[in-house]
Amino acid sequence: xxxxAVNPDLRGKKFRFKSEWAWAWLMVAPVIxxxxxxxxxPFIDSIIMSLYKSQGLGPAKFVGLQNYVKMFSxxxxxxxxxxxxxxxxxxxxxxxxxALLLAVLLNSKIKGRDAYRxxxxxxxxxxxxxxxxxxRWIFNxxxxxxxxxxxxxxxxxxxxxxxxxxxxxxxxxxxxxxxVGYDLVMILAGLQSISASYYEAAEIxxxxxxxxxxxxxxxxxxxxxFFVILMRTMxxxxxxxxxxxxxxxxxxxxxxxxxxxxxxxxxxxxKFNKGYASAIVMWSFVIIMIFTVFQFVAEKKLVNYx
Amino acid sequence: MKKFLATLLTxxxxxxxxxxxxxxxxxxxxxxxxxxNQEPGMKAIAEAxxxxxxxxxxxxxxxxxxxxWMKLEAAAMGGALPDIFWMHSNQFFKYVSAGTLLDLTxxxxxxxxxxxxxxxxxxxxxxxxxxxxxxxxxxxAYNKELFDAAGLAYPDETWTWETLRxxxxxxxxxxxxxxxxxxxxxxxxxxFVYQNGGFIFExxxxxxxxxxxxxxxxxxxxxxxxxxxxxxxxxxxxxxxDEQFQAGRVAMQFVGSWMMSAYTSNEFIKDxxxxxxxxxxxTRASIYNGLGYAGxxxxxxxxxxxxxxxxxxxxxxxxxxxxxxxxxxAYAGTEHYFTDLFENLNIKCYTEMIEYGVQFPxxxxxxxxxxxEAETMTSxxxxxxxxxxxxxxxxxxxxxxxxE
Numbered sequence: 001x002x003x004x005a006v007n008p009d010l011r012g013k014k015f016r017f018k019s020e021w022a023w024a025w026l027m028v029a030p031v032i033x034x035x036x037x038x039x040x041x042p043f044i045d046s047i048i049m050s051l052y053k054s055q056g057l058g059p060a061k062f063v064g065l066q067n068y069v070k071m072f073s074x075x076x077x078x079x080x081x082x083x084x085x086x087x088x089x090x091x092x093x094x095x096x097x098x099a100l101l102l103a104v105l106l107n108s109k110i111k112g113r114d115a116y117r118x119x120x121x122x123x124x125x126x127x128x129x130x131x132x133x134x135x136r137w138i139f140n141x142x143x144x145x146x147x148x149x150x151x152x153x154x155x156x157x158x159x160x161x162x163x164x165x166x167x168x169x170x171x172x173x174x175x176x177x178x179x180v181g182y183d184l185v186m187i188l189a190g191l192q193s194i195s196a197s198y199y200e201a202a203e204i205x206x207x208x209x210x211x212x213x214x215x216x217x218x219x220x221x222x223x224x225x226f227f228v229i230l231m232r233t234m235x236x237x238x239x240x241x242x243x244x245x246x247x248x249x250x251x252x253x254x255x256x257x258x259x260x261x262x263x264x265x266x267x268x269x270x271k272f273n274k275g276y277a278s279a280i281v282m283w284s285f286v287i288i289m290i291f292t293v294f295q296f297v298a299e300k301k302l303v304n305y306x
Numbered sequence: 307m308k309k310f311l312a313t314l315l316t317x318x319x320x321x322x323x324x325x326x327x328x329x330x331x332x333x334x335x336x337x338x339x340x341x342x343n344q345e346p347g348m349k350a351i352a353e354a355x356x357x358x359x360x361x362x363x364x365x366x367x368x369x370x371x372x373x374x375w376m377k378l379e380a381a382a383m384g385g386a387l388p389d390i391f392w393m394h395s396n397q398f399f400k401y402v403s404a405g406t407l408l409d410l411t412x413x414x415x416x417x418x419x420x421x422x423x424x425x426x427x428x429x430x431x432x433x434x435x436x437x438x439x440x441x442x443x444x445x446x447a448y449n450k451e452l453f454d455a456a457g458l459a460y461p462d463e464t465w466t467w468e469t470l471r472x473x474x475x476x477x478x479x480x481x482x483x484x485x486x487x488x489x490x491x492x493x494x495x496x497x498f499v500y501q502n503g504g505f506i507f508e509x510x511x512x513x514x515x516x517x518x519x520x521x522x523x524x525x526x527x528x529x530x531x532x533x534x535x536x537x538x539x540x541x542x543x544x545x546x547x548d549e550q551f552q553a554g555r556v557a558m559q560f561v562g563s564w565m566m567s568a569y570t571s572n573e574f575i576k577d578x579x580x581x582x583x584x585x586x587x588x589t590r591a592s593i594y595n596g597l598g599y600a601g602x603x604x605x606x607x608x609x610x611x612x613x614x615x616x617x618x619x620x621x622x623x624x625x626x627x628x629x630x631x632x633x634x635x636a637y638a639g640t641e642h643y644f645t646d647l648f649e650n651l652n653i654k655c656y657t658e659m660i661e662y663g664v665q666f667p668x669x670x671x672x673x674x675x676x677x678x679e680a681e682t683m684t685s686x687x688x689x690x691x692x693x694x695x696x697x698x699x700x701x702x703x704x705x706x707x708x709x710e
Contacts, residue, residue, distance in 0.1 A: 055674060057382055057404030140544045142555075162540035249680050250489045251543040252688045269376045270677045 050278035060275060067279040077280070079255055080263040081287065083168060087259060088236040090172035091179075096229055098176065099183035104217070106184070107191045117188070121181035128178065132245040135174045136161070139246075161246055167253035171242050179235070183228045190224030191217065219304045226303045230295055237288055240265065260284045333607055334363045335614065338388035340374040343567045347632025351623045355614055362610060364390075375673070382406045387602035389611050390618075393436045395427050395595055395668040396676060403670070407435040408601030408608060413616050419638040420619075423665050424596030436598025437619035440633035442563040443594045443659045444493050445581045446470075452477055452557040461558070465585035467498075467525065470558070474535040477557040486547040486559040487529040487536040489683050491676075492593050492666055493560045495526040501587030506667035510708065514701035522587070524693040527686055539687045551575070560584065563656040567631040570648060583655045594663035596636060671707050678703055 050067055054060035071077050106117055123131065138146050139160035147157030160170040198216050207215065218225075240261035247257045249266070258266070260280060268277035339348055345368055352364040367388060369377050375397060381387045387406060401407050411433045417425045420438040428436035448461055456477050461470075474484025488494060499506060504519030506512070513519050530536040537550055548565065550556040552575045561569075561581075570576045584592050599618045601611040617623055624635035628643035634656060635644060645653045669675075679700055686696035 057379065057400060057406065142541060142544045144544070159540040159544070162543040248543065249677065250539070250684050252539050252684060253543075254681070254684065266677070269379075271674060272379065273674075 046278045046281050049275055050282050052275045054274040055272055063275070067276045068282075071276065071279045071283065076255060076258070076263065077283070080258050080260050081283075083257060084237055084239070084259045084261075084284075084287070087168060087172060087175075087239050088233055090169060091175050091236045092229060092232050094172075095176040095179055096183060096225070096232060099180050099228070100187055100225070102180065103184045103187035103191055104213070107188060117185075120184050123178040124181040126178070128241045129245060131174065131178050132242050135170075135242075136246055139170055162251050162253050164253040164256040167247055167251070168243075168257040171239075171246060171257065174242055174246075175236065175239065179232065183232065186228050187221060187224055190221035194220045222303045223305055226295075226299055230292075233291060233295065234288065237284070237291065260287070332361055332363065333610055334365060335390060335605075335607065335611065336365050336367055336388040338367045338369065338374075338378070338391035340369055340371045340392065341564065341632075342368055342370075343564070344627070344630075344632035347627040347630035350626045350630050351618055354622065354626060355617050359613075362614070364614065385604045387604060389605040389607070390599060390601055390614060392439065393428060393598045393600040395666060396672045398428055398436070398598075398668070399430075399670040400673050401600070402430040402435050406603050408603050408605065408611060410434050410437060410601065410612060410615060413437070413612055413619075415616055415619055419621070420636045421596065421638075421660070423594075424598070424636060427596065427665070427668070428598045428600070436600040437615050438636035439597045439599050439618070440627065440636050441594055441596040441660065442634060443592045443656050443663050444497055444560050444562050444584060445592070445655050445659065446558060446584050447551065447561040447569075447579055447581055448558045449551070449554060449556075449575075449579050451578045452482060452554070460580065461582040461585070463583050465582070467501075467585055467587050470585045471529065471533060471535065474529070474558060475533065478535050481555065483537045483550075483556050484535040484558060485529060486542075486550060486556040487526055488542050488547040489539065489680065489687060490547070491679070492595065493562050495523050495683075496593050496667065497560060497584055497591060498522040498526045498587060500591035500593070500664045501584070501589055503588050507669045507672070507704065508667075510669075512701045512704035512708070514697045514704065520694055520697045523683075523686075523697060527683075527693055531687060531689070539684070551579075554578070563634055563653075566648060566651075566653065570631075570651070577650075580650075581652045581655050583659055590662045591664045592659040592662065593666050594660060595666035597633075669704070669708060671710075675700075675704050675707050 049060070051062060051064060052060035053063045053066070102120060106113055106120075110116075138144055141147055141157060141159040141162065144157075144160070146160065150157040158166055161167050194217065198220070199212055202212050202216055238261055239259045243257055243259055243262050244265060247254050247262075249270075261284065264277050264280040264284070267273045267280060337348065337352060345366065348366050352366060356362060356364060378387065378391065378397075378401075382401065382404065393401070393407075413434070415437060417434075417438075421441055424438040424441055425434070428434060428438070446461055446465075450460065453460055458473055458476060461473070470485065477484035496506060499513075499519050499522040502518045502522035502525075504513055504516045504522050506514070506519070530538065537545075537547075537556060541550070545553070545555070547556065547559055548561070548568075551559045551561070552569065552572050554575070569579065584590070599615045601608070601615055605611045619637070621637050621640060624637035624640040625643050627633065628635045628640055629647070631644070631647055633644070634641055641657050645657065682691070682696045682700055682703075685691040686693045691699070
């Protein structure tokens with residue numbers, strides 16, 4: 001604005017400049033409106049709701065921070081927070097490592113490479129609910145195929161989905177199985193963007209396969225790897241569907257496998273406690289924020305964008 | 307040319323709209339309920355009504371129990387309830403107190419043929435908000451094959467808790483458990499509670515602090531945890547009590563009359579089981595409950611909805627639901643249309659038990675404490691809490707919730 005004020009020659013341009021801005025706003029409007037209506041408004045509404053006591057169909061009552069006081073004194077909240085963390089610990093390192101390993105294998109020239117790529121990606125195209133139903137049968141301790149197979153060796157298989165210490169591990173296995181294909185495709189794309197000349201040069205210098213992997217592959221795909229780890233962590237923190245479908249409230253493993261999202265859902269839609277549920281959502285928001293900040297700090301130190 | 311085309315198109319549109327308005331007003335109503343087994347019965351009623359009223363179209367919507375109330379709550383808040391829907395005693399107060407139900411007082415219906423208790427369930431401040439649909443009681447189902455193999459006499463009306471436990475012990479083997487005692491209320495420990503002289507909720511008060519209530523629940527839980535005659539909680543999470551009984555892995559269980567159409571269409575179990583009245587404790591009791599047809603206060607066609615609900619309550623509709631194996635109809639004198647369908651089964655025990663039946667406990671805020679009860683009792687089964695602690699906790703929770 002200032003520069004335009006001192007230079008009258010630009011007046012005509014200023015006008016065009018303005019209309020360009022109007023066009024720009026018009027173009028991004030659908031996204032902005034969508035964001036406001038679907039994300040920002042509900043977010044603010046949740047903050048307000050968390051200060052109210054809202055049960056059933058009656059009007060909500062303002063209670064200040066009472067929901068938060070009640071929430072932080074609830075043992076199950078801390079248990080569920082741990083469950084969510086534990087789930088991230090179980091799924092992210094193992095899941096991403098497997099995906100990386102498979103991606104490197106599928107990037108080499110092996111027979112039937114495309115078929116393998118297809119097979120690994122298949123779980124991604126199946127609806128999560130269907131995945132959960134199939135695994136429920138596999139893990140069924142009474143008649144499931146897994147325990148039948150273990151039974152052949154005369155060992156009684158564990159209660160995969162009802163042993164309090166095992167249920168969350170079983171669910172982590174399902175989560176890794178269904179996500180590995182997506183991560184693999186991402187990493188594969190990263191691998192294929194690495195120029196072959198790096199490897200040729202390294203080979204001439206006498207680097208072996210392991211050295212090549214750690215000194216060329218890992219640094220060059222670190223942006224992809226970072227993205228994959230970030231997405232996987234977010235998704236694991238938000239884990240809901242598989243736990244919800246496989247561990248019901250009468251399951252003895254419920255307390256030790258209910259993630260924060262399951263706890264939220266239960267309060268909001270089973271106990272119809274929407275105010276309290278909003279407070280849980282705020283708590284998960286804080287946790288996800290901490291994770292995100294932590295990861296972006298790590299990104300600056302570890303990721304190589306050159 | 308363009309103008310001509312545009313005018314032509316507009317004219318076409320207008321003509322269609324006019325012809326739609328001129329035709330007799332076509333009314334579409336939605337009818338929501340939760341039981342797939344009863345879908346044929348509900349469809350038959352809707353079709354019979356549509357045959358008499360060609361301008362009305364009734365669309366049935368089945369939503370499984372777990373999601374039904376969630377969906378209904380969201381619909382109630384958004385003012386988009388189905389025009390007609392099933393109501394349950396657990397949830398009635400919540401919906402009626404929020405003003406979401408259509409007042410059915412002026413339906414001109416004679417309520418004498420229905421069980422008085424069920425009509426009263428859906429009465430709020432002197433007004434009727436749902437028409438009784440059916441009633442159900444709980445009976446003892448047993449696997450005849452397993453009894454024969456163990457050389458035991460079949461259960462009958464002389465049975466007590468002790469006979470049940472003794473028989474179950476004899477029936478229990480490596481592959482079979484004698485009796486299923488799951489974490490269930492209506493087809494579970496509530497029956498024991500009332501047979502022991504206890505109660506769950508009466509006159510605005512929780513009965514979980516009563517020694518009779520606590521003793522009954524303890525006996526029920528210990529059938530699994532101490533006597534070992536029931537499959538474990540872990541086992542029930544992989545296969546429900548019903549599934550285990552139908553698979554021949556459990557020899558006896560308490561089962562509601564609403565399960566009969568499923569049992570008799572299961573090839574594996576249909577010829578192997580029979581029914582008896584519940585064994586008695588200090589006294590006889592069987593939990594009964596009844597559903598109702600309710601209408602939405604927000605419906606666009608209140609008169610048509612009322613007319614259809616009145617039809618649902620008629621003798622004709624009750625016979626239709628009975629003949630389709632839906633449930634025991636609420637209309638007195640039509641029960642036999644249901645019981646006659648089960649020739650080789652002692653199905654009559656369900657209707658006999660209504661004599662000493664106890665209404666499935668309900669309270670204004672039961673929808674809020676019921677999920678907590680399921681969770682708390684799980685802790686009593688796992689031993690995280692004793693049964694007394696769990697009951698006392700429930701007593702405090704219910705007292706607190708109902709006081710608000």
